[in-house]
Amino acid sequence: MAKSTLADPPVMTSTAEPLRPAPVRGVHLRRRNLWIWAFLMPTVVLYGLYTIYPIVASYWYSLVEWNGFESEQRFVGISNYEAVLADPGFWNSVWVTVVFMLLVAPARIILSLLLAIVLNSPKLPFAALFRTVYFLPVVTTTAIVGVVMQFVFDPASGPVNAALQTLGQSRGINFLGESGLALLTVSAVYVWKFFGITMIYWLAALQTIPRDLLEAAKIDGASAVQTFRHITLPLLMPFLIIITVLTVEDTFRAFDLMQTMTGGGPFFSTEVIEIYIYRWAFAASIPQLGFASAAAVLFGLFVMVFGFFQLWAVYAARRLRVETR
Amino acid sequence: MIATHPAPRRASSLRDLFRRVPWWGTVLLLTLLALLWIYPFVWMVSASLKSSTEVFSGGVSLWPEVFVWENYARAWDDAGFGRYMLNTVIVTVATVVIVVVRCALCGYVLGRYRFPGSRLIVGILVATLFVPTGYTIIPIVKLSMELGVLNSLTGMILALGGAANVSFILIYAGYFRQLPKELEEAAIMDGAGFLRVFWTIMLPLSMPVTATVALLTFLATWNAFFLPLVFSFSRPELRTLSVGMQAFVGENATDWSGMAAAGVISIVPIVALFLFLQRYFVEGIAGAVKS
Numbered sequence: 001m002a003k004s005t006l007a008d009p010p011v012m013t014s015t016a017e018p019l020r021p022a023p024v025r026g027v028h029l030r031r032r033n034l035w036i037w038a039f040l041m042p043t044v045v046l047y048g049l050y051t052i053y054p055i056v057a058s059y060w061y062s063l064v065e066w067n068g069f070e071s072e073q074r075f076v077g078i079s080n081y082e083a084v085l086a087d088p089g090f091w092n093s094v095w096v097t098v099v100f101m102l103l104v105a106p107a108r109i110i111l112s113l114l115l116a117i118v119l120n121s122p123k124l125p126f127a128a129l130f131r132t133v134y135f136l137p138v139v140t141t142t143a144i145v146g147v148v149m150q151f152v153f154d155p156a157s158g159p160v161n162a163a164l165q166t167l168g169q170s171r172g173i174n175f176l177g178e179s180g181l182a183l184l185t186v187s188a189v190y191v192w193k194f195f196g197i198t199m200i201y202w203l204a205a206l207q208t209i210p211r212d213l214l215e216a217a218k219i220d221g222a223s224a225v226q227t228f229r230h231i232t233l234p235l236l237m238p239f240l241i242i243i244t245v246l247t248v249e250d251t252f253r254a255f256d257l258m259q260t261m262t263g264g265g266p267f268f269s270t271e272v273i274e275i276y277i278y279r280w281a282f283a284a285s286i287p288q289l290g291f292a293s294a295a296a297v298l299f300g301l302f303v304m305v306f307g308f309f310q311l312w313a314v315y316a317a318r319r320l321r322v323e324t325r
Numbered sequence: 326m327i328a329t330h331p332a333p334r335r336a337s338s339l340r341d342l343f344r345r346v347p348w349w350g351t352v353l354l355l356t357l358l359a360l361l362w363i364y365p366f367v368w369m370v371s372a373s374l375k376s377s378t379e380v381f382s383g384g385v386s387l388w389p390e391v392f393v394w395e396n397y398a399r400a401w402d403d404a405g406f407g408r409y410m411l412n413t414v415i416v417t418v419a420t421v422v423i424v425v426v427r428c429a430l431c432g433y434v435l436g437r438y439r440f441p442g443s444r445l446i447v448g449i450l451v452a453t454l455f456v457p458t459g460y461t462i463i464p465i466v467k468l469s470m471e472l473g474v475l476n477s478l479t480g481m482i483l484a485l486g487g488a489a490n491v492s493f494i495l496i497y498a499g500y501f502r503q504l505p506k507e508l509e510e511a512a513i514m515d516g517a518g519f520l521r522v523f524w525t526i527m528l529p530l531s532m533p534v535t536a537t538v539a540l541l542t543f544l545a546t547w548n549a550f551f552l553p554l555v556f557s558f559s560r561p562e563l564r565t566l567s568v569g570m571q572a573f574v575g576e577n578a579t580d581w582s583g584m585a586a587a588g589v590i591s592i593v594p595i596v597a598l599f600l601f602l603q604r605y606f607v608e609g610i611a612g613a614v615k616s
Contacts, residue, residue: 052449203611
């Protein structure tokens with residue numbers, strides 16, 4: 001390439017330099033820009049309609065009273081927000097969302113790290129097979145897993161209670177029917193379902209640790225715990241930040257599992273914010289779309305706080321990575 | 326056995342065996358955990374082959390007394406899972422095509438060119454990296470109604486294909502950015518235009534990214550629930566597998582074996598695809614952390 005451009009300078013001037021716009025070739029540039037916008041069009045239209053517009057429109061909808069899709073919208077100012085914030089049900093759903101997050105995120109992050117370290121060892125037989133098995137629930141349809149789990153945990157004749165009975169537990173445990181227990185049960189299923197993703201994250205992170213570093217530590221007589229404490233863990237820190245944020249963001253998408261396993265019940269004990277919104281917007285006999293939109297906007301702000309945390313985390317992780325290098 | 330032979334080579338292999346004992350212990354533990362892990366699926370397959378009364382009477386035995394294959398026929402025909410499967414395939418394939426095309430085009434332009442507004446676009450995209458469905462669902466339904474595509478597969482496809490998918494655009498942009506500039510310079514010298522450079526050089530080079538994006542979109546769409554649920558409220562014949570499953574339980578709460586058969590029908594295709602193409606699934610998910 002270099003040779004031909006040297007031999008033929010005029011051609012060189014007429015080639016486009018993609019990253020540096022040239023000053024003279026106006027027509028060429030205009031045509032290039034037309035192509036650029038043509039390429040952007042599908043995303044601009046679809047993403048604009050189905051992502052940007054809904055974000056903006058939510059704010060408008062949250063300011064109107066609006067029962068159903070056909071009827072009139074009446075501007076009511078911030079009264080929807082007042083109503084949402086005064087509703088104990090909303091605060092309950094915020095509480096459930098936070099508790100759910102605190103239950104599942106640490107479990108996913110810590111347990112999957114332990115398993116990933118074991119599976120990452122080159123000496124472990126069948127490591128690939130185990131990875132496949134532990135990852136398998138991730139690819140299955142959450143809504144279907146939720147329904148199946150309803151039956152697995154059935155108090156009368158589900159296999160879990162049948163197993164407990166053979167172990168001597170005479171009365172069945174109503175895992176999903178008792179408000180104290182339901183959130184724990186769904187959390188356990190959620191951890192099981194998405195455990196594989198976090199494990200793959202960790203395996204990818206562990207790949208970045210140079211093997212000779214671990215071997216050097218071994219030669220110096222470091223124990224497994226010491227190696228983990230002084231070599232593996234510091235090198236994993238940047239990933240810990242990112243994986244934590246990714247996992248926490250994930251917990252905001254619990255709708256599929258909650259809706260199919262418990263539908264938010266019993267007595268709203270598993271009603272996360274998404275289910276709360278769904279209940280008021282679609283499952284109520286008279287939909288309260290303005291009210292639900294106000295809850296959705298608050299939910300969006302809630303998630304956005306974590307979005308900023310995300311940006312900070314990426315920044316912090318980059319800096320950590322540069323330092324440890 | 327081995328121990329009775331005093332030959333030095335054998336002795337060392339014996340020592341090897343002993344050194345490996347902790348590893349075999351680990352393997353045993355991991356195997357038990359793995360069995361627990363796949364138990365719900367094994368139970369589902371077993372329940373799908375039992376009679377309803379046998380599932381209902383409980384017991385821990387996984388082996389059916391009588392194999393009731395008729396459960397599958399009931400789920401496929403009567404419960405409508407044949408129809409739901411067709412809907413799911415249509416929605417999934419169309420969404421994958423839309424997402425791959427629009428993300429590749431957008432990622433190419435953003436990764437390879439600097440133009441007025443390009444930084445702004447990237448900024449807006451990043452800002453919406455994590456928008457939950459619960460936040461956008463109400464305006465999407467209203468919009469679809471105004472466009473006249475609510476209660477249709479088209480509406481479902483557009484909404485699923487129009488969902489942010491920002492990470493895919495960024496993956497494409499990052500990939501296209503690091504390709505050497507000489508590639509397209511040579512093509513332009515040969516007289517190729519913008520579209521041709523993209524179509525004949527850049528797109529084929531991005532096959533690994535395309536495979537990952539296509540698979541992850543396939544997975545997400547096949548398993549989607551919230552949007553298809555809302556879009557098929559008043560048209561049961563538009564249900565996808567995941568929505569159909571929930572409706573099935575609502576309508577026939579006692580037909581456990583039919584429900585299990587429906588679950589197997591719904592999950593087998595996606596699991597089979599995963600087993601064939603694991604590497605891409607895993608690399609795609611791992612990529613989120615590496616970059």
